[in-house]
Amino acid sequence: xNSQMEEPLRIMIAMNASYQCGxxxxxxxxxxxxxxxxxxxxxxxxxxxxxxxxFPFTKEIDRLSAVERDFDGLGIAKTFQDRVEQARYLLSKVxxxxxxxxxxxVVRGHFFTEALAAITERDVLFFGRETSLKGAKIHSRQxxxxxxxxxxxxxxxxxxxxxxxxxxxxxxxxxxxxxxxEQKPLVVILAVKGIEQSGALRNEALQQLGNAPxxxxxxxxxxxxxxxxxxxxxxxxxxxxxxRDICQxxxxxxxxxxxxxxxxxxxxx
Numbered sequence: 197x198n199s200q201m202e203e204p205l206r207i208m209i210a211m212n213a214s215y216q217c218g219x220x221x222x223x224x225x226x227x228x229x230x231x232x233x234x235x236x237x238x239x240x241x242x243x244x245x246x247x248x249x250x251f252p253f254t255k256e257i258d259r260l261s262a263v264e265r266d267f268d269g270l271g272i273a274k275t276f277q278d279r280v281e282q283a284r285y286l287l288s289k290v291x292x293x294x295x296x297x298x299x300x301x302v303v304r305g306h307f308f309t310e311a312l313a314a315i316t317e318r319d320v321l322f323f324g325r326e327t328s329l330k331g332a333k334i335h336s337r338q339x340x341x342x343x344x345x346x347x348x349x350x351x352x353x354x355x356x357x358x359x360x361x362x363x364x365x366x367x368x369x370x371x372x373x374x375x376x377x378e379q380k381p382l383v384v385i386l387a388v389k390g391i392e393q394s395g396a397l398r399n400e401a402l403q404q405l406g407n408a409p410x411x412x413x414x415x416x417x418x419x420x421x422x423x424x425x426x427x428x429x430x431x432x433x434x435x436x437x438x439x440r441d442i443c444q445x446x447x448x449x450x451x452x453x454x455x456x457x458x459x460x461x462x463x464x465x
Contacts, residue, residue: 205233209287210311210323212240213279217324220460221286223435224322225294226377227370235291236299236318239283240310241276308451315440315465320370324460352434352459353381359388359418360397363439367464368404371437374462381410383431387418387442421449425456437462 207228209221221237228235280302291298303310315321356371358364368384375382382405386397394415405411414431416424428436436457443450443463454461 205231205320206318207231207233207235207320207322208314208318209235209237210240210307210314210321211237211283212242212307213276215307215323215454216279216283216286217460218286218290220322220324221290222294223374223378225290225296225298227320227374228298229294229296230373230377233320235296236301237283237287238310238314239280239300239302240307241280241302241304243304243306308448312443312450315463319366319465321440321463321465322460323463324454351381352432353383353412354378354435354437355383355385355428355431355433356437357385357387357424357439357442358397358401359386359439360400361439361441363441363464365404367437367439367462368401370462370464372405374435374437375410378434380434381412382408383433384411384413385424385427386413386415387424388415389418391415421452425452428457428459433457433459435460435462437464439463440465 205228207224209224225235227233284300287298287300311321311323354371354375356368358368364387371382371384374380384398384401384405386394386401388394388397394413397415398413401413414427416427436453436459438453438461440463443453450461450463
């Protein structure tokens with residue numbers, strides 16, 4: 197991937213108080229080490245929550261007891277500080293294990309807006325949070341499968357959304373590399389405008405990947421985000437790799453992908 201570039205590959209991990217994933221940091225750092233890439237991480241403090249700490253009339257409702265109480269601004273600030281230190285410690289330990297260096301900075305803003313802005317200056321963006329195997333369940337509805345089944349951790353594939361664009365070709369390389377290093381199957385979701393294009397797009401991907409036994413293709417309408425999310429859930433993906441253009445129109449698309457897929461997301465420029 198970086199062999200086509202004069203400068204080293206630039207990789208960033210986006211984190212906040214909710215989106216921290218130790219395994220994802222490990223994967224990103226391992227990839228950076230293998231590619232001799234520049235690795236950085238950004239921790240984004242939620243500006244909306246921080247603004248609420250300035251209003252004395254703000255209330256919060258306990259999720260379990262439904263009891264209303266004064267908003268604990270000092271507690272929120274302390275939580276952010278603790279999470280920043282946790283992130284800093286995690287990055288330090290992982291970079292030490294992977295024998296790679298990582299830079300770290302803290303900013304304030306809206307998570308997805310800041311994360312998507314960051315990729316304009318980077319080649320690859322990792323973001324996500326810890327997930328359970330609930331996201332790996334395959335449901336029988338809509339006739340997809342006749343029985344319910346739960347994939348094990350090792351069976352959960354790396355999924356790549358491929359539309360044939362240059363950025364998607366880079367995402368395909370990324371997905372192949374991550375699947376190989378994690379010893380997982382690779383599922384390529386062919387994002388097509390019409391089903392008649394799926395054969396040509398499949399051949400294009402095969403020219404880049406080769407025909408491995410753990411490789412599988414699924415064709416999907418390019419503009420149908422709901423069907424794409426359903427397919428990602430059906431596959432029980434452990435990681436989804438997309439090109440940046442898919443989320444270019446709105447940061448809401450990135451939010452829907454990340455939260456709807458129930459697994460970490462890797463975005464490639």
